[in-house]
Amino acid sequence: MGAALALVGKGRHFASLGIREVTRQAGVVPTSFYRHFRNMDDLGLQLVDELGLVLRRMMREARANVLQSDKLIEESVGIFVAHAQANRSFFLFMAQGLAGESRAVQEGIRSEMRFFASELANDLRRLRLMDHLSDADLDLTCDLVVRTVAFSLTDLLSVSPGDDYQIGQIRKRTTRFLQMIFVGAGHWQSDGA
Amino acid sequence: MGAALALVGKGRHFASLGIREVTRQAGVVPTSFYRHFRNMDDLGLQLVDELGLVLRRMMREARANVLQSDKLIEESVGIFVAHAQANRSFFLFMAQGLAGESRAVQEGIRSEMRFFASELANDLRRLRLMDHLSDADLDLTCDLVVRTVAFSLTDLLSVSPGDDYQIGQIRKRTTRFLQMIFVGAGHWQSDGA
DNA sequence: GCTCGATGTGTACACTTGTTCACTAATGTG
DNA sequence: CACATTAGTGAACAAGTGTACACATCGAGC
Numbered sequence: 001m002g003a004a005l006a007l008v009g010k011g012r013h014f015a016s017l018g019i020r021e022v023t024r025q026a027g028v029v030p031t032s033f034y035r036h037f038r039n040m041d042d043l044g045l046q047l048v049d050e051l052g053l054v055l056r057r058m059m060r061e062a063r064a065n066v067l068q069s070d071k072l073i074e075e076s077v078g079i080f081v082a083h084a085q086a087n088r089s090f091f092l093f094m095a096q097g098l099a100g101e102s103r104a105v106q107e108g109i110r111s112e113m114r115f116f117a118s119e120l121a122n123d124l125r126r127l128r129l130m131d132h133l134s135d136a137d138l139d140l141t142c143d144l145v146v147r148t149v150a151f152s153l154t155d156l157l158s159v160s161p162g163d164d165y166q167i168g169q170i171r172k173r174t175t176r177f178l179q180m181i182f183v184g185a186g187h188w189q190s191d192g193a
Numbered sequence: 194m195g196a197a198l199a200l201v202g203k204g205r206h207f208a209s210l211g212i213r214e215v216t217r218q219a220g221v222v223p224t225s226f227y228r229h230f231r232n233m234d235d236l237g238l239q240l241v242d243e244l245g246l247v248l249r250r251m252m253r254e255a256r257a258n259v260l261q262s263d264k265l266i267e268e269s270v271g272i273f274v275a276h277a278q279a280n281r282s283f284f285l286f287m288a289q290g291l292a293g294e295s296r297a298v299q300e301g302i303r304s305e306m307r308f309f310a311s312e313l314a315n316d317l318r319r320l321r322l323m324d325h326l327s328d329a330d331l332d333l334t335c336d337l338v339v340r341t342v343a344f345s346l347t348d349l350l351s352v353s354p355g356d357d358y359q360i361g362q363i364r365k366r367t368t369r370f371l372q373m374i375f376v377g378a379g380h381w382q383s384d385g386a
Numbered sequence: 387g388c389t390c391g392a393t394g395t396g397t398a399c400a401c402t403t404g405t406t407c408a409c410t411a412a413t414g415t416g
Numbered sequence: 417c418a419c420a421t422t423a424g425t426g427a428a429c430a431a432g433t434g435t436a437c438a439c440a441t442c443g444a445g446c
Contacts, residue, residue: 150344158300181374187376
């Protein structure tokens with residue numbers, strides 16, 4: 001799994017990886033692959049599981065550091081950007097998988113995103129922010145937020161990892177996106193008028 | 194190019210296609226490939242160009258049918274969904290390319306999206322909607338709108354083409370996303386307070 | 387009518403690929 | 417200690433891959 005991630009990190013697309021290629025990168029003979037996975041899709045699914053752990057770690061850190069609700073959005077985006085850089089390959093895999101070849105991987109990533117959105121909704125409820133929104137509308141908002149952040153991933157991962165200026169730009173832009181969404185949510189009336 | 198699109202439409206990922214595979218689908222001998230393209234990346238770039246045409250056609254239709262600004266958002270989303278279904282393979286290719294293997298294709302698609310966003314900004318300016326926004330903030334809004342729609346593509350393309358119920362759900366949800374964004378834009382003050 | 391450029395064909399070569407099978411080295415439990 | 421399980425090995429095979437080269441076909445313009 002580490003070898004596959006490494007290849008993805010080097011710019012390859014997961015869908016184009018082969019068993020031999022992965023085992024070569026892992027410094028292991030091709031047949032060893034079958035000791036751990038039935039095929040590449042299987043490997044992908046297990047990577048999705050690990051991706052879940054990464055996302056949960058990120059959430060935990062966000063919750064710990066964003067208690068003072070002053071610059072809530074800005075801080076959260078900062079943490080996201082930091083994790084995206086620290087786990088570049090994982091997030092590359094995630095961005096690729098959303099439109100990937102394996103339906104199962106696709107569904108897995110989508111499901112991680114749904115989970116993330118629902119946790120965000122819980123947090124907002126607990127903090128008594130957005131109290132005027134119905135449950136459905138809060139879900140809508142959080143879904144939109146998660147999508148927006150996920151799309152920023154694409155920007156983030158397309159600039160070279162060391163380009164701090166561009167990364168800063170993306171962070172600022174993403175922050176403004178979220179601010180605009182929350183302004184919209186703040187003035188939202190459920191009938192949609 | 195048609196053959197490559199056909200394979201993408203059948204669920205394959207563009208990054209995993211090979212020259213022989215494409216020519217086989219095209220009913221042509223492998224060496225013929227080189228009469229038209231230098232390699233697969235080249236093919237991808239030419240597909241991006243054609244994708245540009247598809248998007249422009251969509252824009253033209255949207256402009257023609259959405260003059261009465263009553264249900265502007267709803268109608269636009271409807272047209273988008275219709276085109277996404279009519280040109281399924283093209284949009285699949287677009288969704289894949291955003292996190293694809295070829296940096297050039299990636300940049301090409303991103304550039305098409307920027308163009309789309311700037312055209313949208315022009316239209317909104319011309320219709321005198323969002324008149325209180327600065328140029329930069331209008332660009333921000335349109336960028337967010339285009340991203341949101343592009344992400345919906347992923348949802349749209351992951352359900353089977355005939356599943357009208359789910360497609361309707363996605364259309365409604367996307368519409369609400371855009372409405373929320375525009376509510377946010379309507380109450381936006383450029384200092385970001 | 388002839389030539390030329392564009393398109394397609396057939397053959398060939400050197401690799402790479404997925405998967406199989408029988409075998410070996412290490413590991414931790416009784 | 418012996419034993420079973422787990423992870424890794426090496427050789428082998430049929431099939432697929434990218435690319436090169438010389439040759440065939442065909443339609444447009446002089």
